[in-house]
Amino acid sequence: MHYYIITGASRGLGKALAEAVLRQPGTTVVGVSRHATIEHERYLHQPLDLSDIAAVENNLHKVFPRWTDAASVTLINNAAVVGEIGYVGEQTNEHYNFVFDVNLVAPAMLMNTFLSAYSGLTVPRTLLNISSGAAQRPVDGWAAYCASKAALDALTATAHKEQDLRGSGVRVRSLSPGVIDTGMQEHIRAADPTSFSEAARFADYHAQGRLASAEDVAGRIIVWLQRPTAEAEPVLLRLADL
Numbered sequence: 001m002h003y004y005i006i007t008g009a010s011r012g013l014g015k016a017l018a019e020a021v022l023r024q025p026g027t028t029v030v031g032v033s034r035h036a037t038i039e040h041e042r043y044l045h046q047p048l049d050l051s052d053i054a055a056v057e058n059n060l061h062k063v064f065p066r067w068t069d070a071a072s073v074t075l076i077n078n079a080a081v082v083g084e085i086g087y088v089g090e091q092t093n094e095h096y097n098f099v100f101d102v103n104l105v106a107p108a109m110l111m112n113t114f115l116s117a118y119s120g121l122t123v124p125r126t127l128l129n130i131s132s133g134a135a136q137r138p139v140d141g142w143a144a145y146c147a148s149k150a151a152l153d154a155l156t157a158t159a160h161k162e163q164d165l166r167g168s169g170v171r172v173r174s175l176s177p178g179v180i181d182t183g184m185q186e187h188i189r190a191a192d193p194t195s196f197s198e199a200a201r202f203a204d205y206h207a208q209g210r211l212a213s214a215e216d217v218a219g220r221i222i223v224w225l226q227r228p229t230a231e232a233e234p235v236l237l238r239l240a241d242l
Ligand SMILES: NC(=O)c1ccc[n+]([C@@H]2O[C@H](COP(=O)([O-])OP(=O)(O)OC[C@H]3O[C@@H](n4cnc5c(N)ncnc54)[C@H](OP(=O)(O)O)[C@@H]3O)[C@@H](O)[C@H]2O)c1
Pocket: 007, 008, 009, 010, 011, 012, 013, 014, 015, 032, 033, 034, 035, 036, 048, 049, 050, 051, 077, 078, 079, 080, 081, 102, 130, 131, 132, 133, 176, 177, 178, 179, 180, 181, 182, 183, 184, 185
């Protein structure tokens, strides 16, 4: 059985990834999110609020069971939030806790537990963190999101180096998936332009039909995941690299 643990599997890119995996025989998906929206005999839902770090700690053992029939194991840290869009100095302090917990602290705990729980396996293991172009450039109004994704890229690059040094064979990557037509983009388009100078640009992406569909992006990710690792593949990937 090929096991996929996917956070944020209830909608958007995560749901499209889970559904694409489930269309293939011999797969099981463990979906981690607050809501369950997939019904499938090989879908296991783990309800979890990733902004509740105590709950994450207490439920990690359910997310990473000890499978005896694993042919491969893949963790996709996909769930993320932009949070309230606004400038630093005009936010609540709680905003930073919330965004960093969901986008960085919980994914780091999941990475740590995945690598530890499956360190004894010799089957292919992949850890994919969904990042963003916002990791590499400042987007006003999104400071916590930009910083959390930049830190996620740093975590990815470091864990990749460590797994390489250990010779574990675990493939560790992050991926910036491009702009996708999901609830996150709706949230971005609803922002007050006085707290987000790129509001018109994101509205244009949508108006001009330039957002990728979650199904297309998910399809490309699944094909890449199931291909052998290319020679000299970047650790921090963009969709065009897949
Ligand atoms: N959409 C884009 O244009 C775009 C661009 C670049 C990068 N990305 C990245 O792609 C990934 C997927 O984004 P998306 O656009 O598909 O987002 P989305 O449509 O907003 O979906 C977010 C998913 O994350 C889950 N989630 C949110 N808060 C959570 C929490 N507190 N606990 C547990 N799960 C939570 C949601 O599930 P529940 O609500 O059920 O909990 C949902 O399944 C993210 O990492 C995002 O940063 C997206």
